[in-house]
Amino acid sequence: MTFGWDDLRFVLAIGRSGNLAAAATALSVNHSTMFRRLNAVEAAIGAKLFERLANGYRPTEAGQRLIEAAERMEAEALALDRELTGRDTRLSGKLRVTCSETLGLKVLTPLIRAFRDRHPGIVVELSVDNRPVDMARREADVAIRATRPAEGDLFGRKLADVRWGFFAARDYLKSRGTPKRLADFGTHDVIGWTENPVQTKAGTYLSKQLPAATIGFRASGFVSQYVAARAGLGIALLPVYLASDDKELAPVLGRLDDLLTEMWIVTHRSLKDTARVRSFMDDVGDGVKREIARLSR
Structure with missing residues (x-):
């Protein structure tokens, strides 16, 4: 399956925050949307991305690989955004x-x-x-x-x-x-x-x-x-x-x-x-x- 940034950003947010509520806040979506998106990605890949623990979500091996891929995509997108903004001559x-x-x-x-x-x-x-x-x-x-x-x-x-x-x-x-x-x-x-x-x-x-x-x-x-x-x-x-x-x-x-x-x-x-x-x-x-x-x- 090919993952787009819109899929991976949900995985990245959960990986960074360690729980759904904080991840939902970071992406300005509600908790149920976060839960559905995570389940959809896991169903598509056929593997669990996070272990559900009493104190939060911990990435599995598959989850960690997706988080690292998402971080690389984010870094490239941010670098491109800064480069294009840096050329802006308008006040x-x-x-x-x-x-x-x-x-x-x-x-x-x-x-x-x-x-x-x-x-x-x-x-x-x-x-x-x-x-x-x-x-x-x-x-x-x-x-x-x-x-x-x-x-x-x-x-x-x-x-x-x-x-x-x-x-x-x-x-x-x-x-x-x-x-x-x-x-x-x-x-x-x-x-x-x-x-x-x-x-x-x-x-x-x-x-x-x-x-x-x-x-x-x-x-x-x-x-x-x-x-x-x-x-x-x-x-x-x-x-x-x-x-x-x-x-x-x-x-x-x-x-x-x-x-x-x-x-x-x-x-x-x-x-x-x-x-x-x-x-x-x-x-x-x-x-x-x-x-x-x-x-x-």
Whole structure:
């Protein structure tokens, strides 16, 4: 039997997720459709592709071979898509952009509005997501992120050094006092992370500098921690550009000299000459650089 991509993508989705529900979500179909398509492929090939286990689906030998074939087909299709998109000289079309929640809240949206005013033919799709995205799979055309790109197929530039500091609501500091050093935080409430702090440099810094006993409130992202600080729940470690011009907040201890992160704008190397990608990286990238510098003074 000859398999087409439409058949293999169902097998690939199940292989990647390990269960039907997640695979159905990834392909934007319902669970019953996923189940029927898998059964149809297995019936056509005359072999089971997955073992049905209590904790999910595990590929059989035949299933693993089809998954590997699907991965090769996907890689070729994505490479062709990037190559054709890379030749696009029009300042129009869809542009997928991803950034962190703090950048999306504080800096990026007004810059995208100005970019759209200049290029109304470009439809920007903004995904606010702190996780790294797969640029090779076109999960995004442009990413603005806090880490230097390590992948050899990415192209980009550093926009800024991001400074960090502790901030708290002015009313909180008025009632509880302002700590003068980290050792004084033991008598205060600190806003920390709910889980996996080592995934961020700032989270790692916080866990090393302050004992868990000082944490009075936990949240899963910097925007939530920023909102919590404004509400008077404690002292939060935040990027300076997010909190410095907020009149509800006051800095504690000043800028931190031992915590510095970077901000980069990147795209896949095959897309760097696409007109809408190049224009966004130049115009919006320069705007981000200016705003981070202004807000960090």
